[in-house]
Amino acid sequence: MSTILVTGGAGYIGAHVCKALARAGMTPVTLDNLVYGHERAVKWGPFERGDIADGDFVRAVIARHQPRAVIHLAAFAYVGESVSDPGRYYRNNVVGSLTLLEAMRDLKVRDLVFSSTCATYGEPEQVPITEAEKQQPINPYGASKLMMERMMADFCAAHGMRAVALRYFNVAGADPEGEIGESHDPETHLIPLVLEAALGQREAITLFGDDYPTPDGSCIRDYLHVSDLADAHLKALTWLGGHPGFDAFNLGNEQGASVREVVETARRVTGREIPLRIGARRAGDPPVLVASSARAHQELGWRPQLGALADQIETAWRWTLSQHG
Numbered sequence: 001m002s003t004i005l006v007t008g009g010a011g012y013i014g015a016h017v018c019k020a021l022a023r024a025g026m027t028p029v030t031l032d033n034l035v036y037g038h039e040r041a042v043k044w045g046p047f048e049r050g051d052i053a054d055g056d057f058v059r060a061v062i063a064r065h066q067p068r069a070v071i072h073l074a075a076f077a078y079v080g081e082s083v084s085d086p087g088r089y090y091r092n093n094v095v096g097s098l099t100l101l102e103a104m105r106d107l108k109v110r111d112l113v114f115s116s117t118c119a120t121y122g123e124p125e126q127v128p129i130t131e132a133e134k135q136q137p138i139n140p141y142g143a144s145k146l147m148m149e150r151m152m153a154d155f156c157a158a159h160g161m162r163a164v165a166l167r168y169f170n171v172a173g174a175d176p177e178g179e180i181g182e183s184h185d186p187e188t189h190l191i192p193l194v195l196e197a198a199l200g201q202r203e204a205i206t207l208f209g210d211d212y213p214t215p216d217g218s219c220i221r222d223y224l225h226v227s228d229l230a231d232a233h234l235k236a237l238t239w240l241g242g243h244p245g246f247d248a249f250n251l252g253n254e255q256g257a258s259v260r261e262v263v264e265t266a267r268r269v270t271g272r273e274i275p276l277r278i279g280a281r282r283a284g285d286p287p288v289l290v291a292s293s294a295r296a297h298q299e300l301g302w303r304p305q306l307g308a309l310a311d312q313i314e315t316a317w318r319w320t321l322s323q324h325g
């Protein structure tokens with residue numbers, strides 16, 4: 001059986017990746033320090049609690065489990081916080097990732113799939129965004145992810161590694177079978193906050209800026225279901241086998257939805273009231289981020305199945321109800 005080390009496997013996306021790996025007959029080994037993750041989400045394969053920045057620990061985990069590849073999701077991912085506390089982001093996402101890369105180099109684990117982000121593009125010149133777009137991040141979170149991409153490319157060139165950066169757009173929804181979902185504390189993502197408002201746990205949702213250059217004035221994002229995203233990791237692992245060096249893929253649905261549209265869709269799906277207040281813009285938010293995933297379709301043979309925003313919100317709503325309902 002093939003063993004895959006999954007850093008951040010106790011987190012939202014990582015747990016869905018572990019489930020997909022197990023379903024495909026592989027053994028995921030979760031490495032997570034639980035700073036944001038949950039031990040109860042580690043349901044498939046062994047759990048190693050610790051920090052990616054602890055080189056001795058990472059080396060011991062690799063020596064013990066002999067993974068054939070690493071999927072690296074462990075990171076801090078709050079855009080707003082990265083603007084107010086950049087050191088926290090560079091330390092965890094850059095220094096921590098470098099420690100992991102060095103451990104892989106030392107123990108000769110060649111293959112790496114990395115959680116990157118469309119935030120590495122900053123404010124794109126062309127939408128939909130292809131991989132050819134210039135990477136000019138406008139917040140430290142995006143910059144920290146871009147730095148890791150550069151380190152990966154250099155390690156591939158110097159040490160014969162094979163690595164792929166998956167540049168996710170906005171990840172949404174929950175496991176359609178209801179086993180896992182999104183449970184962040186603090187929660188900053190739009191859809192879970194909207195659903196908390198639908199549940200009555202939060203008075204209203206604040207719209208961060210209604211004066212963007214978009215048709216309804218609110219920011220547009222490309223929402224991708226977390227199970228579709230998990231599937232792309234499996235496809236990327238297979239693809240790496242025949243492709244030495246570094247490469248990157250944009251992963252999205254190629255459709256934009258505005259914040260107002262997300263709220264409207266959630267009202268329809270839940271049948272509940274969701275009060276909306278207009279607030280100020282949030283620092284570091286580009287107006288429009290929509291993917292071109294043509295390369296991922298062609299090269300990886302990946303196609304999202306849950307493209308409709310209403311379906312994505314529906315899975316998240318069922319998860320929310322199961323946790324709080």
Ligand SMILES: NC(=O)c1ccc[n+]([C@@H]2O[C@H](COP(=O)([O-])OP(=O)(O)OC[C@H]3O[C@@H](n4cnc5c(N)ncnc54)[C@H](O)[C@@H]3O)[C@@H](O)[C@H]2O)c1
Pocket residue numbers: 007008009010011012013014031032033034035036037038050051052053072073074075076077092096115116117118167168169170171172184
């Ligand atoms: N959620 C999104 O929309 C989105 C979009 C683009 C990229 N990403 C990236 O995907 C990855 C996963 O995101 P998520 O939404 O699942 O976040 P998450 O916070 O739920 O998961 C991250 C996990 O990493 C762990 N972790 C953090 N630092 C660690 C460290 N130093 N050592 C060990 N474990 C550590 C946390 O405990 C957590 O379980 C992140 O790298 C994020 O940047 C997320």
Ligand SMILES: O=c1ccn([C@@H]2O[C@H](COP(=O)(O)OP(=O)(O)O[C@H]3O[C@H](CO)[C@@H](O)[C@H](O)[C@H]3O)[C@@H](O)[C@H]2O)c(=O)[nH]1
Pocket residue numbers: 077078079117118119168169170171188189190191193205206207208209219220221259282285289
């Ligand atoms: O209470 C809220 C929360 C969010 N938003 C807006 O909703 C949109 C989506 O915000 P959010 O769900 O916080 O996602 P992003 O800030 O777009 O960031 C996510 O998506 C990025 C890729 O686009 C990833 O890199 C990040 O890790 C991930 O957190 C943005 O325009 C926000 O300004 C609001 O108006 N009100």
